[in-house]
Amino acid sequence: MSVSVYVPTDAGALSLGAQEVASAIAAEAQRRGAPVEIVRNGSRGAYWLEPLVEVLTPGGRYGYGPVTASDVPSLFAANFLAGGAHPLALGLTESIPWLKGQQRLTFERVGIVDPASVADYVKHGGYQGLTRALSLTGADIVQQITASGLRGRGGAAFPTGIKWKTVLEQVTAQKYVTCNADEGDSGTFADRMLMEGDPFTLIEGMTIAGIAVGATQGYIYLRAEYPHAYAALKTAIAAAAQAGYLGADVAGSGKRFELEVRLGAGAYICGEETSMLESLEGRRGEVRVRPPLPAIKGLFGQPTIVNNVVTLASVPWILAHGAQAYAGFGMGKSRGTLPIQLAGNIRRGGLVERAFGLTLKELLYDYGGGSASGRPIRAVQIGGPLGAYVPPAHFDTAVDYEALTGIGALLGHGGIVVFDDSVDMARMARYAMEFCAIESCGKCTPCRIGSTRGVEVIDRILAGIDGERNVRLLEELCETMVQGSLCGLGGMAPFPVQSALKHFREDFRARVS
């Protein structure tokens, strides 16, 4: 009887040597004649423990980490195949406090299942949501999503049920379900982890969406920077089709749903939904003027659902467990759970899925353990390159949509990037403008020209030229971009700049170079 050993195939784990670890385990097992079956799972999201190797014992899955290839002989010597003691031993993986306290709904299978196996997915509760959905009318499915309180997890936080209802009400021959997997915000990796670690959940969520609104074709728009996720999705889609969960007769229901992955090409703006649709149609990713909304006139001019990966991947759980069960998590108007991503200069970085309402302090210190450098945390940026910088004075704020809006910040896609006290906030403000200048689609003037002028104005401030006057000019420029830009890129790129000016003004002084 061979022992199951789990070594993640998640890109983050691979980036820390998981492939070498898997090879070393296979080689050492062969040398010793120890029968092992290596399963390539996703990541549990505790990146500070990656590569995290797990061994299935009668008592449960025992974890060892972070493991390097050179640790492998000593693991065998310590009889890790039976959960033996070793300096890297973590005990039962599920009992690691960092993981144990989490409320994993959307990510319940990530890091646990084999992402290439439909059978393993079904064994762990997969496709129960679809089975339930197939027993309901489209309107009832949409009602479930509405009642769950699910809001778009990509950043806009728009109620998902309302979007679906609009698409359902359109009478046309063709509708589409599109998944925005252009996860371009720095500090975010939840989409990637899910697509690599449990791609069937996304596929199931999109299938349910298609059945609900009467769409027969789905597209996943995936960023080109994610080659591992691309491979995982391709494998999973083929396996789902093979098993009869995609195609002309979804799970024997007589309903059709086809799914295809399309690659982006390195344009941040294509995470904006209308720009994404342009790109899916094979054009420059220039933003469309709304109205019409994509739900009425979207991909190829047809009614289209556009949802983020995490939004769609939350759908199977909601259908399987009921809208009320999901809405039972969270606070205020932020219902359910949120996969928060702790990133940057943080000791215990990774993915924390919890009900809305945890404070930044709990996340940064209880989960994160403070900065990786050991220096005091000076600022965090929430919600990607368009998100505000938040100072420690606000770390008691709860992580929910409304509470963060209250301090002038945005939750976005739930990424939190941590900076220690060596950060130069004027340089970060300059970077925000520079990034906007690089990534602007060019369609509207405030964004295209404003971002370039923004870099120049900050350069003048740092060079000591007319400091006060240029700070005022910068503030006015930010206001113009916020008010006058066509979409969120130019409209929000000033947020990090404004927040840096507000909370870290002392950094905007002339430099001696």
Next chain:
Amino acid sequence: METLSPAEKAVVRRVLAEHKGRPGPLLEVLHAIQASLGFVPPSAVPVVAESLNLSRAEVHGVVTFYHFFRRSRPGAHTVSLCQAEACQSMGAEALATHARQRLGIGFHETTANGAFTLEPIYCLGNCACSPAAMIDGRLYGRVTAERFDALIAQESASS
């Protein structure tokens, strides 16, 4: 504009035959051409345009809009360094300075021996393991200057 070699022409024709009937095929076509040739030769633009019933301006506009598509042949290895905020918080700028010195080139440039092309990239989704780099599609996390040098030495030896 350099003309397409017969082999390049064959690749472009094959890709077009494969993708032509699909809805909104242009990005797929450009990805497939770049996957085979390493870049999208400017002389492929009129061929693609004619086949897909688009203007040359439309195809050129798409090729130049997206950072991922390159119009000249890259080095044998493409090294992308993440320059986004999470990586900056862990020293991405210092790593970029080191990389430029080590390779003797700036961003968007290729070493004289054609071995390495250095590119900035804005987020590899490895933000809990910063700073991150990607070499020929392989992802690396917590990249120090020493690890960078070791990776470059390893790639140099393999090519």
